[in-house]
Amino acid sequence: MLTKSSPISTQSNLFHSELFSQLDVKDPLIQLANTINWTVFDDAFEQHYSQNNG
Numbered sequence: 598m599l600t601k602s603s604p605i606s607t608q609s610n611l612f613h614s615e616l617f618s619q620l621d622v623k624d625p626l627i628q629l630a631n632t633i634n635w636t637v638f639d640d641a642f643e644q645h646y647s648q649n650n651g
Contacts, residue, residue, distance in 0.1 A: 620627055 622628075
């Protein structure tokens, strides 16, 4: 992922807050997703993307 989300924003996050409130946090897939270090994947795939063409 090339864009890093800023911690302070006046615009609400369209996908995270609303969607996350609808999900069952006890679901095994949600628990698994919360244990994965996604930054490792972001860093590994970052070299395959560029700012100007995606």
